[in-house]
Amino acid sequence: MSEAPCARRRCVDADFLACTFVATPDAHSLIRKTIRDLVAELDPDLFWQVHRSTLVDVHAIAAVHRYEEELYRFLETRHAGVLSGIADKKIIDDELKASIEAALKDFGQQFAAVRGTAAVA
DSSP states (O other), X not given: OOOOHHHHSOOOOHHHHTOEEEEOSSOEEEESSOHHHHHHHSOTTTEEEEETTEEEXXXXXXXXXXXXXXXXHHHHHHOHHHHHHHHHHSSOOHHXXXXXXXXXXXXXXXXXXXXXXXXXX
């Protein structure tokens, strides 16, 4: 197994460098501002911080779905072994990991089919 690039050298946080990657449909570039600075400058009704390192133009969002409850019900009914395996083992081994990945793939396909969207790989 190869080691992570950060293990070989000292990692530097993006905020320390004060650079942020900006992508638009037509171009992308690095700017000398932090995400924190951008959040303070941009209209929160137009740009949502969806992760500590990601801002999104709300006009670029096609749909937003919450699926935690649906996922739990789906696992209870179609993949009950996954839930009991997590509760029983308290550790995710390779076998349980494979079961979880299969259940999530199954759920993704079902979720996409119900909503008429493409499944996320």
